[in-house]
Amino acid sequence: MPTLRSVYKDNKKVLHMSSVPRAPASRPPRPKYVDINLLHLPPAGLMSIFHRVTGVVMFGLLIPTVLCVLQGTLGSEAGFMRWKGYFAEPMVKLIVIGFIWAYMHHFFAGIRYLLLDVHVGIAKEPATLSARLVMIGGVVAAILIGARIW
Amino acid sequence: MVKKADRTPVGAGYGWQDWLAQRITAIIMLLFSVVFLGFFIVKGSVSYGEWKQLFSNQAMRILTLMFFVAVFYHAWIGIRDVLMDYIKPAGIRLALEVGVIVFLVGCTIWSGAILWGS
Numbered sequence: 001m002p003t004l005r006s007v008y009k010d011n012k013k014v015l016h017m018s019s020v021p022r023a024p025a026s027r028p029p030r031p032k033y034v035d036i037n038l039l040h041l042p043p044a045g046l047m048s049i050f051h052r053v054t055g056v057v058m059f060g061l062l063i064p065t066v067l068c069v070l071q072g073t074l075g076s077e078a079g080f081m082r083w084k085g086y087f088a089e090p091m092v093k094l095i096v097i098g099f100i101w102a103y104m105h106h107f108f109a110g111i112r113y114l115l116l117d118v119h120v121g122i123a124k125e126p127a128t129l130s131a132r133l134v135m136i137g138g139v140v141a142a143i144l145i146g147a148r149i150w
Numbered sequence: 151m152v153k154k155a156d157r158t159p160v161g162a163g164y165g166w167q168d169w170l171a172q173r174i175t176a177i178i179m180l181l182f183s184v185v186f187l188g189f190f191i192v193k194g195s196v197s198y199g200e201w202k203q204l205f206s207n208q209a210m211r212i213l214t215l216m217f218f219v220a221v222f223y224h225a226w227i228g229i230r231d232v233l234m235d236y237i238k239p240a241g242i243r244l245a246l247e248v249g250v251i252v253f254l255v256g257c258t259i260w261s262g263a264i265l266w267g268s
Contacts, residue, residue: 056232059225059250067260073198074205074268080198107183110176117173148191 043131054102105138175220
């Protein structure tokens with residue numbers, strides 16, 4: 001007949017962590033699934049990733065472009081006229097409109113974040129609505145300003 | 151009763167500074183953008199003389215440089231956040247961050263040279 005002490009020890013052994021089966025130390029890496037379909041994102045997520053992408057694009061392309069244009073146009077009248085000629089090209093205008101969209105999207109998304117910081121539209125429904133408005137606003141602003149410069 | 155943790159919460163402590171700087175620079179850019187872009191959207195086109203005269207104004211040069219510095223500092227915080235999210239190896243991340251800083255410091259000096267040099 002087992003003693004009380006041995007029952008206790010056996011139970012303890014069963015419950016002890018060391019008896020729980022553990023994964024081997026070197027297990028194969030878990031599969032990683034990345035959902036790259038942006039349309040699966042909710043509006044706020046879509047707006048957010050565009051905020052990030054437009055920021056990176058403006059950092060890498062718009063900053064040096066603006067400085068080049070400023071240098072060229074302020075440098076001499078010939079430089080000013082040369083840039084004016086470039087901006088008359090339809091391809092260049094399309095690129096400019098692309099930059100305008102990036103700027104305006106980033107601009108509106110930033111205003112949305114500033115409002116969220118002061119708890120304006122922080123609830124789920126208004127935040128989703130404002131995310132939609134940011135995305136629509138960026139496109140509408142790009143179309144309006146694009147029409148103005150065309 | 152909940153006892154307050156007997157330890158000092160520690161951290162780098164600069165996260166809130168960057169958060170605040172990102173917003174202050176955003177507001178500087180917002181104001182400059184609205185006035186500057188608004189002026190040109192309304193005006194339509196500008197002659198070389200008007201353009202040159204605008205940037206020969208000392209106040210305009212200072213405001214423009216402030217705008218550029220706000221852009222570059224804002225870009226630094228944003229790009230650093232992006233690098234922290236996607237670039238995990240410390241060495242590569244550090245190299246990219248140094249590259250970004252060098253580029254943006256260079257852009258700052260270049261902006262000053264353009265505004266006061268031409």
